[in-house]
Amino acid sequence: MSKSKLTLTAAESVACCSPVLTDPMSEDRAERIAPLLKAIADPVRLRLLSPVAAHEGGEACVCDLNDAFELSQPTISHHLKVLHEVGLLDRSKRGVWVYYRVRSRALGDSATLLAGVGR
Amino acid sequence: MSKSKLTLTAAESVACCSPVLTDPMSEDRAERIAPLLKAIADPVRLRLLSPVAAHEGGEACVCDLNDAFELSQPTISHHLKVLHEVGLLDRSKRGVWVYYRVRSRALGDSATLLAGVGR
DNA sequence: TGTCAATATTGACGCATGTCGAAGTCGAAG
DNA sequence: CTTCGACTTCGACATGCGTCAATATTGACA
Incomplete structure (x- = not known):
């Protein structure tokens, strides 16, 4: 990442500084981490991750995902957005398609x- | 109840059968796992785990936890119950105290x- | 330019969840 | 048996979240 960002995604907040072990997690840290876990803690979003990871080249088109779920297109779009916002999914638009x-x-x-x- | 359980906790559903890797997670499995992650995906519950793990003998009394948070005692009790129900926390009552x-x-x-x- | 197809956004709905105060349970100790 | 203290459960409230239909946006192509 060449450009400087002012805000970190939830995922980036997790990356640094590790020892949550024995000493209690700070309120501040918990507040930053929870959204990331919350993003994964949904059955649909859980199921969305593996197809994306498994797809050719590690990326999947939204249209493929829409077909794989019995949910409306806006709903899938919503879930993808959530995963993207916490930093779990990268998004790239090529032509009309979004990967x-x-x-x-x-x-x-x-x-x-x-x-x-826990340990 | 001494033995034989009919229902598994969310944690126990996670334990078995591993390969979520490339093939997409089944809807059924996702529905069973999500509650577990959802239980952890709360700032208060995240902060509750480490003090318990760090306490003498790996267990903590509710009274200790109450003092450590600026939340009502029923609220703490509620969060502990959630963590217990998904199988992340064991609960034992000794005398008047609950550990x-x-x-x-x-x-x-x-x-x-x-x-x-993801991989 | 205008139309079509792929995604995103909006607005609304119902259900789930975090929080609290009040009341209930259940041991222990008088 | 009565009282006290440690938790839990209940009822109510506000907020958050998943979902959809409708609408908007954006890019390709005629």
């Missing part, structure tokens, strides 16, 4: 975080 | 699951 890509680093960081909370 | 203990296995399993979704 999403999993930021596996962010996902891995949240997993690490989770593992660290 | 909660982190089931680190369950927490670890959800972390593993999360790591597996």
Whole structure:
């Protein structure tokens, strides 16, 4: 990322500074991390992640995802937006189509975080 | 109840069968896992886990937790119940006091699951 | 320019959830 | 048996969230 950003996504807030272990998590940190977990904690969004990751080249077109779910197109669009906003999905528009890509680093960081909370 | 349970906690549903990797997560599985993640995806509950894990002997009394938060006692009790119901916290009553203990296995399993979704 | 197709946004609806005060339960100790 | 203290449950309130239909936007192409 060349340009300087002023705000961090939830995923980026997770990435740094690790030791959540024994000492209690600060209120501030919890408030920043919760949205990320909340984004994943939805059945539809959970199911959205793997098809994207599994697709050719690691990215999937929205149209493919629409077909794979029995939900309205706006609803899928909404969920993708949520995942994008917390930094779990990258978004790139090519022509009329929009492709999403999993930021596996962010996902891995949240997993690490989770593992660290309890031990 | 001494043994044989008919229903699994959300945490137990996560434990078995791993490969969420490339093939998409089934709707059924997603519906069972989401509540577990949803339970952790709250700032207060996130902050509740580490003090419990860090306490003497890995368990903490509700009274200790009440003092550590600026929330009403019923609210803390509610959050502990949520964490308990999804299988992340064990609950044992000794005398007048109630002690909660982190089931680190369950927490670890959800972390593993999360790591597996994106790659 | 105008039309069509792919996504996004808006607005509205109902349901879920976090919070509190008040009341209920359940041991322990007089 | 009565009282007290530690929790839990209940009822109510406000806010948040998933969903859809309708509408807007954007790019390709005739």
